[in-house]
Amino acid sequence: MALGTIDTNQIASDAVTVPKVTDQVLASPNLIINGAMEIFQRTTSVASVSDNTYVVQDRMNFFSSNDGVISVFSSSEHPTGAGFSKSLKVDVTTADTSIAAGQYLGINQRIEGYNHAQLEYGTATARTIVVSFYAKSNLTGPFCYSVKNGTSDRSFPIEFSLSAANTWERISFVISGDTSGTWLETNGIGAYHQISLAMGSTYHGTNNTWQAGNKVATSNQVNLLSSTSNEFFLTGWQVEVGTASPTAYQHEDYSTTLRKCQRYYETLPQHTGGFSVIATYRAGSDYRQEWMFKVTKRANPTAGGSQSAGPTATYISPDMISYYHTADFYGGALTANAEL
Amino acid sequence: MDIKSAKYYKNGITGKACGIYCTIDDVKVAVPLDPDNIHYAEIEKQRLAGTLTIEDAD
Numbered sequence: 201m202a203l204g205t206i207d208t209n210q211i212a213s214d215a216v217t218v219p220k221v222t223d224q225v226l227a228s229p230n231l232i233i234n235g236a237m238e239i240f241q242r243t244t245s246v247a248s249v250s251d252n253t254y255v256v257q258d259r260m261n262f263f264s265s266n267d268g269v270i271s272v273f274s275s276s277e278h279p280t281g282a283g284f285s286k287s288l289k290v291d292v293t294t295a296d297t298s299i300a301a302g303q304y305l306g307i308n309q310r311i312e313g314y315n316h317a318q319l320e321y322g323t324a325t326a327r328t329i330v331v332s333f334y335a336k337s338n339l340t341g342p343f344c345y346s347v348k349n350g351t352s353d354r355s356f357p358i359e360f361s362l363s364a365a366n367t368w369e370r371i372s373f374v375i376s377g378d379t380s381g382t383w384l385e386t387n388g389i390g391a392y393h394q395i396s397l398a399m400g401s402t403y404h405g406t407n408n409t410w411q412a413g414n415k416v417a418t419s420n421q422v423n424l425l426s427s428t429s430n431e432f433f434l435t436g437w438q439v440e441v442g443t444a445s446p447t448a449y450q451h452e453d454y455s456t457t458l459r460k461c462q463r464y465y466e467t468l469p470q471h472t473g474g475f476s477v478i479a480t481y482r483a484g485s486d487y488r489q490e491w492m493f494k495v496t497k498r499a500n501p502t503a504g505g506s507q508s509a510g511p512t513a514t515y516i517s518p519d520m521i522s523y524y525h526t527a528d529f530y531g532g533a534l535t536a537n538a539e540l
Numbered sequence: 541m542d543i544k545s546a547k548y549y550k551n552g553i554t555g556k557a558c559g560i561y562c563t564i565d566d567v568k569v570a571v572p573l574d575p576d577n578i579h580y581a582e583i584e585k586q587r588l589a590g591t592l593t594i595e596d597a598d
Contacts, residue, residue: 498576502580514552
């Protein structure tokens with residue numbers, strides 16, 4: 201057939217079907233930020249995890265209240281053939297063989313209300329989502345995935361199991377939108393998405409249905425903390441609008457993901473022989489210094505520094521922090537934390 | 541969150557309290573008085589529960 205014989209005028213609109221177009225073109229945006237676990241501005245590993253903390257991978261929060269201890273790593277283990285280079289690794293270092301009613305362990309991401317609003321939760325037109333992720337563990341489950349609102353009074357737990365131990369597997373499920381409850385559409389928490397690793401009975405609900413309350417797992421939930429031999433790996437986490445199979449993981453360039461993460465957490469690293477903040481002017485015996493962020497923050501961030509004698513934050517906004525300091529430079533790291 | 545040594549600080553221009561210096565999980569930080577900030581929300585929760593006292597600013 202001669203080149204140029206067929207153009208768009210000869211192709212009927214209904215002849216362009218989904219199978220003939222790459223799913224990357226049709227995919228809706230991934231609501232999970234840093235799902236490929238590539239960004240870790242804080243550190244590469246943490247030996248002990250406190251409750252409700254962001255430890256290694258950006259945007260990945262841990263709920264952890266139990267009698268065990270876990271370490272979290274940025275791991276180079278990953279599924280092959282899907283374009284990944286990193287994963288989040290949880291390693292149990294102190295076991296808790298009996299999870300009390302109010303105890304828990306889970307990895308969660310809080311989706312900001314502005315980003316979650318497109319799902320129209322809490323209305324009759326709430327949209328269905330497709331959740332997918334790659335996981336590996338020496339335990340096969342059942343584990344539980346859950347979605348809940350910011351006030352934790354509406355939730356949807358769903359069980360999943362891995363087909364084989366120590367083998368990467370892509371898990372996916374379709375979750376209908378919640379037509380009830382209050383779901384923030386602001387800079388607050390639009391929704392929690394969580395993978396439960398251990399969960400006390402207080403948080404057990406009915407599998408695969410929307411319900412009132414903070415029910416993020418079922419009574420079948422496995423206890424990852426049962427042995428120091430246990431570990432869990434996660435990468436390729438994706439939440440997209442859809443009603444059927446998940447699309448391939450939507451890889452994005454590193455700088456795009458980093459900028460998304462920096463809306464919630466940004467660090468100005470310590471530079472050997474250099475300066476984190478340069479004095480802008482001197483007022484009396486103090487030096488006034490400013491850090492202009494690369495990305496506007498979700499809210500006024502908490503200001504931190506790596507040295508006890510570091511600069512003192514005096515003015516904080518979503519765009520900058522002003523400091524005063526008794527020296528004309530500061531060589532430590534600075535942090536701005538506006539996490540949800 | 542383990543919050544200790546909390547003390548208000550003032551804006552140098554307005555002279556009004558605009559943040560709280562404290563240590564959170566053994567890290568010294570400055571927390572803005574913003575209800576959308578998760579650290580301030582936790583400080584307020586503990587203050588209202590009577591488990592955290594915040595010193596006045598100098």
